[in-house]
Amino acid sequence: MTDFTEANRKYFDKMATEYKDRFADSIKTLSEQTLKHRLWLSDQWLDTESGKDKDIKMLEYACGPGLISMTLAPYVSQVIGFDVSDNMIDEFNRNAKSIDISHKMIGYKADLLNTSVPDEFAEPNFTDFNMVTVSMALHHFEYPQEALQTLTKRLNQNGVFMIIDILSRSGSDHGHGEGNHEFGEAAHTVKTHGFSREDMQKLFAGAGLTKDFKYEVIPELLIFHKDEKKHNITVFIARAQRP
Template identity: 30%
Template sequence: MINMSTAAANRQYFDAITDTYDSKPFFVKVNQVVTDDLRNRLDWIGIPFANTGSSSHAQSVRQLDYACGTGLMSRVFGPYVTETRGIDVSPNMVASYNARARAAGLSAFTINAVVGDLFDTQNPSPTGAEWDGFDLVTASFAFHHFEDVVHAAKSLKDRLRPGGVLMINDFLEGGDLKADEKGEPIEGTEGTWAAHHHHGHEHGKKEHGVHHHQAAQVDEPGWDRAKMAASVVVPSFTVEAVRKFFTEAGLVDVDVVMMDKRVYVEIAGQKLWRTILFARGRRPAEARSEL
């Protein structure tokens, strides 16, 4: 097997699945549930949004959608921000993201994505004033693809304005239920069942509050299991682990909450009901000079 960086593995995997990424019926449902839930949590996210109808709404709100894919987080918050910038390592995902935005009649000034990698320690990209000072940075179902979650969270925190918020969603460790052949949840099967292998990790190895598991040996049509496995570092996170890496990254006002209901997914031949967590952390406000 050829060794490659996590970024390269992610690029290869997501380039390959761009055309079918959101078309699966269960993804459509998951995306809608996430959208509805987050739009009901605007106050919890903790920044002034635009177009909310409240007296305290903001005139200008800038969002960075990192690992943007085809733009779920951009669509979630689109009505409440005035400018959105996306970054993804996958050129195909970026092309799809921008094509959707243009098809919706939105200008590149309002919303646009580029190919980049903020986590590259030698040459993070993109750079420039346009890519700093965001009110909100989001990353949806992305942190389980990142090799160093502390470095990832810190890199994203650094793109926030002081007082800005990083908000992510991902899957909760131990929050899975197995599903039967009809997709119905099997009660009493709670656990961590999203399975994969990655970079030679031993089966069940636990690091940073997350488990590594062996891949299911069934390919789902339209998905390349080997590429998917290579792109995933961890399948899920504990609440404590997320709090820890957010705090180590220098974020404050950290909170982690779970969606009330599980969501149904089919991945690598597995049928599961999974629990989604949302995490929020704030870049500290700059200290005021006493002079």
Template identity: 25%
Template sequence: MTERRDFDTAAQTWDEKPQRVRLGREVAAAMAAALPLSREWDAMDFGCGTGLVTLNLSPLLGSMLGVDSSEKMVEQFNAKAAELGCSTVRAVRLDLEQGELPGGRYHLITCSMTMHHIPDIVPLLASLRSLLHPGGHVAITDLEAEDGSFHGDPVGVFHNGFEQEQFEQMLRQAGFTDISISTVTEIAKDGQVYPVFLATAITP
């Protein structure tokens, strides 16, 4: 499967599913519990979507930049941030897979439920590492390995989740150290339960 998913079409109604909103809160809480977050930190959220994780984490950080390849997701994000009066967050449309990198360096890069939409994981992880200060953190959540039933529509799904050991190895290949991976929440869908892991790591 090489076709990409059209997230622009989904952006306007993305937040209408309570499960997605709940997952954003739970992921942000798990990241906050696992990391020594600081208001001195500048952070980036890769695959930010409408900001469900970003806007929950932003009060604990100095600033946060959302990055997404979907223009409509970015528009929804910035509209929500403006409505909430969040002056320390903003989103921009960039496609990191195509080498479109933001300026500056970050103390933390987060990513939630995005990696299974990325064909080549290790080069993308290496790009993220290049954007971190030495000693900077990455925090990534995604589905644990599943049978392909999670997505009713497989368009744009390049991985049916990941084994924790598999994802740890990809982080190591990308140059990260101090890797920790554990299950932090789950998604109940159509009578099945899909575990979600959080991976944290540091760039040397």
């Protein structure tokens, strides 16, 4: 684990128990938008014709308390979360238990981007995913391109990689950029101040995700509170497939 990753681990360990309350409005928006874009992301779900009678597996990396996993769990056979933060993984598994889906949603503490990943996470249960998701975390990754390349290896053929993250100021034509990159106490854990459509297309292509690229700016702002003030950011959702 690099010093930068360790800084993220410490910050999110500290944030874990208050995350749900502190970002309640944003969590609601992200969940709603993920559901709205579900068929835009993929046509293979347990309730679709192309996903019928299939084993559909999803990996959420830098999963935090499991927002995306909980949102999409009803439509997949299994969802696995990974995070470098012990406390976030505790929240992830606690949340799965609270809504009675711990039989199909489980989180593990591990840095999959580290070359010394434990052998157990190279077993078949942790590969051949239909979907890999990274939500509101890519801007915290020290090396985004290398991260996508590493995680893409865990996708099966035609598997979908989904990213939700912050829109860069240069990528915004919506006038919502003000305050986008005022990360406050989390500033030391942020590596990239947002991504444009061109950024994401390049990152996906560099990871071999060259099939059916899509990118959409989410019209609803994410709202959060910091220093007793309300702030907002503009985010996007993007996807591409492994050919």
